[in-house]
Amino acid sequence: MVPTVLLMMAVLAILPPPSLAGLDNKGTKFVLGFMANAKGKGVASKDVQLFITTASETPATVRISNFPLMFYKIIKVTKGKVKIVNLNPKIRSSGILQSIKGIYIQANKEVSVYGVNLEWYSTEAYVALPVDVLGKEYYAVTYEKDAELMVIATEDGTDVSITLPKLAGKLVYQSVTYT
Numbered sequence: 001m002v003p004t005v006l007l008m009m010a011v012l013a014i015l016p017p018p019s020l021a022g023l024d025n026k027g028t029k030f031v032l033g034f035m036a037n038a039k040g041k042g043v044a045s046k047d048v049q050l051f052i053t054t055a056s057e058t059p060a061t062v063r064i065s066n067f068p069l070m071f072y073k074i075i076k077v078t079k080g081k082v083k084i085v086n087l088n089p090k091i092r093s094s095g096i097l098q099s100i101k102g103i104y105i106q107a108n109k110e111v112s113v114y115g116v117n118l119e120w121y122s123t124e125a126y127v128a129l130p131v132d133v134l135g136k137e138y139y140a141v142t143y144e145k146d147a148e149l150m151v152i153a154t155e156d157g158t159d160v161s162i163t164l165p166k167l168a169g170k171l172v173y174q175s176v177t178y179t
Helices: 002-014
Strands: 026-032 048-053 060-066 071-077 083-087 103-117 125-127 171-173 176-178
Touching: 048 071, 060 083, 071 083
Parallel strands: none
Antiparallel strands: 026 103, 048 083, 048 103, 060 071, 060 103, 103 125, 171 176
């Protein structure tokens, strides 16, 4: 009896809390974007790419858009295959300003989305998180002194607060410097 109880306690200790147990990178709605390349010279010339796949037994119809309509694409994704979608490099954010360059993805079945920036001197690749698993608190961790971050709202009227650590330098946004 004692070994069974210890085994159950050990299993329970490694399980995630119930509030986190169902979170994954599969979803039907995504809002994402690509940052500008701070080290590149001149205008961005290489595409950004989305890699989209599904585990669904039936094909997923995926709508990819940006408003104001820089593009609108509809693709079909099937189980076990990865569909690569090339996007115009102009979809990247540019400078320190508010812009409308977010990418909205909606699918009729759960899909997984990965983003890749092909620009020179970039090492940007990420797993996109669906809207239904997004939280309200994030950390930007970097070793660079002049680091960058991008905030993309999933709803109009979103308020954003940024707390800088005491040892941080400064934050510049829309020509205003915060310390």
